[in-house]
Amino acid sequence: MELPDYVGRYVVRRKIARGGFAVVALAWDEELAADVAIKILDYRGEHDESLKQRFVEEARLLRRIKSYSIVGVHDVGRLSDGRPYFVMDHADLGTLTDRVAARSGMSGLPSGDLVQLVDALASGLSAIHRAGVVHRDIKPENILFQTVGFRAVPAAMAGSDDVTVLDPVPPPSSRKSPDRVMIGDLGIASDLLGNTQTSLILGGTPAYMAPEQYEADGGVSPAADVYSATAVLWYAITGSRPPDAVAIGEAVERLAEPWRDFFLRGMSADPTERFDDIEAWSRAAHDAMARIAAEAPDPGEGLTEGQAIASPGADCPYRGLSSFQPEDADRFFGREEMVADLIKRLQSQKVLVVGGSSGSGKSSLVRAGLIASLRDGAIPGSENWRVELFTPGRDALSELYFRLRGDADHVRVRLEEFVARPSVARQVLGDEAGAPLLLAIDQFEELCTLNEPKVAEGFVDALAAITDPADSHVRIVIAVRADYYPNCAQFPWLAEAVSRNQVLVGPMTAGDLRRAIVEPARRAGFYVEQHLVDAIVSEAGLDAGVLPLISHALVETWMRRMGATLTYEGYRASGGMAGAIRQTADAVFDSDFNDAERRVAKRLLLSLVTPGEGGGDARRILARSEIEGDADAEIMDQVVKRLTEARLLTIDDKTIQITHEALLRSWPRLSRWIEDSRADLRMRLRVVQMAEEWIESGRDPEMLLRGARLDYTLEWLENNADKTGAKERAFLIASTDARDAEREERDRRRRHLRRLQIAAVSALGVLAAGATAASFVAFNQS
Template sequence: MGEVRGGTLGSDSGARTAFAERLALLYREAGNPPLKSVSEAVVRLQRVDERGRPVRVSAQRISDWRRAKNAPAQFAALAAVLQILIPEARRASPTPVSSGLYDLAQWQRLWERALADPVGERPEGPAAEPPPADSPVCPYRGLASYRQQDARWFFGRERGTEALVAQLRAAERGGGLVMLVGASGAGKSSLLNAGLVPALEEEGAHTVLQLVPGADPLGELTRLVPALAPLAAEARAAGEGDRSPAAGAIREAVTEWALDRRPPGTVTIPGPRSSPESPAPAARRTARPVLIVDQFEETFTLCPSEAGRRAFVQFLHAACTPGPAGPAPVQVVLGIRADFYEECLGYPELADALQHRHMVLGPLTTAELREAVTGPARAVGLELEAGLTELIVREVSADGPRGAHDAGVLPLLSHALLATWQRRRAGRLTVAGYRSAGGIQGAVAATAERAWSGLDPAARTAARLLLLRLVRLGEDTQATRRRGTRRQLAAESTDPDKTEESLEALVRARLVTLDAETVEITHEALLHAWPRLRHWIDDNRGDHLLRQRLEEDGRAWEDSERDSSLLYRGSRLEQARGWAETAGDTYLTRGALDFLAASVRLRKRTVLISRAAVAALTVLAVLAAGAAVVAWQQRNDAVFEQVLAEADRVQHTDPSLAAGLDLVAHRLRPDDEGAYSRLISIVNAPLATPLTGHTGAVYLTSFSPDGKVLATASYDRTVRLWNVADRGNPKPLGAPLHGHRSWVSSAVFSPDGHTLASAGDDGTIHLWDVTDPAHPKSLGEPLTGHDGTIYLVPGTSCRT
């Protein structure tokens, strides 16, 4: 690894001095470990740089960095040292003494500024990669969206920005929500932040509020507009009822805030000064706040309460709707993914906006696409090698309809350009660098795989669980991102150190975005562009949904101070427990494990209480026998009737308990014909032994001719075989039999017991060789020809 070396520090080397002081502070917080031990620890990490070379950092170079003598030429070297120091410092002091001291993203920005110090020296050593002649600031954001401070690098969406501003201005008089609709990856967040906000700045003084709904959208809104807090509390108390706050009250509260207050967390954009002749009220009217709600789809994916969603929409609509006394106090712009169009139609306010005040953010034109590639490079003085732009435009447009590109490909393009920038040569982006990065489709996967392969096995397991917990799976919708906090992810992990290590590696690769409070996958494009992650999500999707539901229920249980009414019971507990035993504790958070363990303890207590109740009834019967004849008879009659009633109540749900109660009843009255008849009727009845495994209803069971194997057909599209030679201890045989495309109605053995025929709703019959029931085999292609459901396969013929 090379360094950017400096001689005497002048007044222009403040960034490098700040970098050195920051590193010295972190070193001190880590306990001032010997430089040699840190250098050796870097070797043990077995990290590689962008060229695939092992990362090595000598003790002398670390010392030089701390003394501002030079700065690392590559961030990979610094990141390896930070990966040693930050965990040590965090163990000594979980809360950093200085904000951002443990934040790799802030370290990278500090390193970039230190590297940009114009001290005029070159990296030392022949193996060092020379620093670029241009500014080391990358104008491409990769998977991340462009921010307001990135507006100078935001190109290609000028037409879309003008259209959105026009839409906003058209809504000034009539009011109402303005919606920006586009596919995932079309650039909605970038247009709102780096396009719309600067455009509003040019028009005058505006207060711009920005929020992302999250799990509590109404709470996020009241955080920005505190005047709405009482009305929000009233809306929550009303719940699903009709007592939600009136639109006039909401409008009045927002108007009061807009005129007299500046809420925390807002971005104030200064405009041209008003002339002395301009009346103050008019100035205020022309500077109405603009509320931007980005990623509005989180209202549907993360907010669990329909009442909360509806109240949030109503608050936004009331705030941007004119009242009898004047215009709307604010204007509201919503950015939402196009695949949530249908969900919006269920809300009159959103449906009205989609009909009258919405803008669709489509693909860039070829000219705009060229500008998106060349504009950022031009802004920082980079050159593009001849033919690179044409190559990129051709690759981007290759898969789109009629030569147009897919609107969601822009994050992949930006990441490919970022990876190309990392391979620049003398201030030029080259075709070789672009191809080395993997191009449009391969750059994200290549970056992700490098980050993944740089982790040890334990850290890889932690990384997989971390990424899956940052994904929200829907029953019938595509997977989306979800946010978590660093503290929560560490607290829930069974291996916090490896979770922290994997998180830092993912942040370093810009696959995960980390700020002071939240952690999230940088862009949803990663969910599709990285084959490994896509496989994790799609593989055993049902298991992932079960895990996700279990973890969410565990969090709700913790939030409710461990309310026992939220614990699992019955089949739901058995399903979750069975999956957890199969998957292992590694794949569950600590909270979910505690939740499941508490549910199991509750079930054991319930069983003990049930048994105690039966024992108590028996004791009452014994005590009644020793009482006076009349009292004894009355008590015995009452107990007898109670036992019979209890037996009748649980006859279908727990036959074993019912049989025990019938026996108790007979012992209470040995001469009672009714009790004797009940007892005789169950003498030969087998006590129930449940067979669990199917995830749907079981339609038919059949025994093999020798009675040792049981076949069950289920709604879950599978047939299962069971070893019932020992009726008291049945066991599953082999894996479930798959093949039917719909529910299985029946499964019947042949007379010799060597063949099993299964039929189902898909109109097909499958034959299986069950000579060895533990290893059944399919016998050729399924039998087809029926147009409807096959309900029965008796022996060798079919009846439909």
């Protein structure tokens, strides 16, 4: 078949594949400036109309079944001669066959690639089966690989024949981020809900066909795809053709023991003896890989030059209550599809908002997912971007100023000018205004909880000023708790940004959550019992905010592990997902602290809480300098040290804070303290804010409390003296001194006035006496 130069708006470049009835061409989408693949029917015969119908059905099925792990269809049409075609994702990295062949001299794929393959097969086939479809032709040639993110393609590609084409399969060492793995070719798929005739056609690829597919009725059942997926995994592991169902019993003896039962079941000749569904198949595959990793970790997986091989004595593979950081990308799993979506969105829009409930994992998604991918070049040139990752804190405008300024020596705008006029933010960038900059603002709700409305308004104005110009090279990613969306809506620019480009982080799917649990352990050489994984997934349900609870419970389970195995018994002993945080916190409070330390610990923890107003309770960042002058400073140091060791607090050189807001919800004792002290906490927060404003104003006397407000605050202070920090006490002392000075001044003026009045009355008395005497003398003389 001679390919046309154009198919619709697509510039045809070259043929990249050919099947029995169709040809696939690489083309260039002139409108979207992207590579695409075009599949064109190439058959002329007596069954031409039947094939055309099947061809169009394939496009409709691909379009109907939505999954990151299935080739996407973007367009359909017909050539001038009536032959149908459809436009789909281009697998620029080739097929599984190409990938295995590229590892000549080595048996199959490394374990990391196997995990990705299992996940893609499970995700894609699960979507296919939910749609009432059976693929029937899962084989290595139909497993496709695509670069994640955006490849740099010359702008002249649409009009030039001198184009450099990427190699189908780059060397594994040259790929930094995971590739997208897709299932393609639904040409002989059976739509069980569509009453099509495809299921009556005998089809498939012999080495990967289930035995029942050879029967007259085609053997249409999801169990056939389970068989084929198992056969594909055999090929990926061994690099050789899989045995048939009759010979599988003898062939599995060559495999590692954890794989044997898996292949015996997955490639059973009897469909009823196979895994119940593709999800059960995936769980069993992950379990086998985890057991192998615990027995003999892959010496090359996930390691960079100079890094040690993971071992059962290595560090804990889980983060507990702490968020993942960009450097934790190698143990961040379960959000791959969402990361790819964030990359795509950030490519097309300058501002991206990531929302979600507390504990949904939005901070980790941005840090270990998006930022780590950008540093690996997920967007062309992003490895060279300046990335500023920060939280607004208690002085949001100052924080933003120094993030914009970076390391620039020349300063065009001073901090004082910026705070007074945030709209000059673009000038703060100075000579770096043309350099790509990503502002990743985590815990954006701090802008509302820790700053005055005027500061928040100025902060948002500054963000608008640096992103609105058409030539701006600044991108912004905002991570915010979803319950603070109403606060965001108060600022028109921010409300528009949320409406235009936002991703709401919901609960993980069961498969994603399993990956998040099993994969960090597997990579570190640990095995998580499948029964334990099942229990955690079941307990998590559809609650989006349970991730920190799960992670903390896994840390506690890891500490109770049996050798290299994390057990169900260890999980239950830790308190499980619901009780691990409570058990840890109560153990520290009840067993490690004496009465004095308990009193100080309660005071400290309450000082680290911002009571909710228009949103849930939140963490409060406390400057370490505020506790250094504490009346119980020595005890306070011991309390901070022990709570930090228990991973309940996070400290750095300047600040201290509760590790995660999950502690506020999941430790009943702290929850009761907060509820009992809510009014006092709100009052303390107002005093703190007034004290900070007074300090920021240069201790302006006009900012001090006076009159009834001061009297009310001092009355509150009598019962809550231990809840105030140094700056609040300094503020209230200054207010009291100013009041006393004003009273003293009023008393002095009153005394002075009284003296004047007495003097005036005395003078009048003298004058009156003199006048009387003069009148008397004048009367006598007359």
